[in-house]
Amino acid sequence: MSFLPPNFGQLPPEESDYATSRFVILPVPFERTTSYGKGTANGPAAIVRASQSMELYDEELGAEIAAHGIATLPPFLPESFGMEAAIAEIRAEARTHIAAGKRLLVLGGEHSLTLGPVRAAADLHGEIGVVQFDAHADLREEYEGTPYSHASVMRRVVEDGHPTLAIGIRSLSRPEADFARERRLDIVWGHELAAFGPEALAARLERLPERIYLTFDIDYFDPALVPATGTPEPGGGHWYPTLALLRELFRRKRVVAMDLVELAPFGPLPASDFLAAKLAYKCMGYWAEGERRAG
Secondary structure (H helix, E strand, C coil): CCCCCCCHHHCCHHHCCCCCCCEEEEEECCCCCCCCCCCHHHHHHHHHHHHCCCCCEECCCCEEHHHHCEEECCCCCCCCCCHHHHHHHHHHHHHHHHHCCCEEEEEECCHHHHHHHHHHHHHHHCCCEEEEECCECCCCCCECCECCCCCCHHHHHHHCCCCEEEEEECECCHHHHHHHHHHCCEEEEHHHHHHCCHHHHHHHHCCCCCEEEEEEEHHHECCCCCCCECCCCCCCECHHHHHHHHHHHHHHCEEEEEEEECECCCCCCCHHHHHHHHHHHHHHHHHHHHHHHHC
């Protein structure tokens, strides 16, 4: 029986050792505030499992991104019961790896966890902007009794003082719309995606700081592509146009960390898991390309 390494991409030790890897995958199977479909706690394992059946040569970039090294950490679950303390634990864990000079990719888990690595990135880099790919605004003051809900995560990010750019939004409450208007938040609405390409993105990125944290909620995609998410919304992004936007982001800005959240795997239909794994790998490829261009 052959041994299958329990890591992203099924990589051998020389391509997955923490000390020598440029990229670090941190699985965070954190799920406490999901409000419709459940199962995001199973997302990280499903993404890693799908990645082990993924070809590692990227035909667009003409390279094997795994050659840069991709270390996969053990799953991290906060011990604290309270949401604020749990987010603080995730923040501390993320800060350790960003401080070590790694390009950190957090796999969730529900979207509430994003606040931890965003704060970790700000601890170490100072001024950062946050780019959000998402179906939902996530700007509620609180939801179901907690200000640390998945539905409130971007409200906390904005209140922390980080400039944001949200892409693909097509679901929000009236108070969220009022808050976005009052704060003049930059939002690319879902119905605008078809006409929103790399040149338009480049213009919007000029308003943000040089260093960026990227948060990617998988429900950004049209549910025809990704049905396995807790709250799928009609409309949304498609594969190649989204890759073009991501490549432009990594070309234009210095991404300091990122997350990929809200996959809720549905066993009989693994296509969503595979898309998420491929998306993570594409982002690492664009990350490496962007840093090479920047010198």
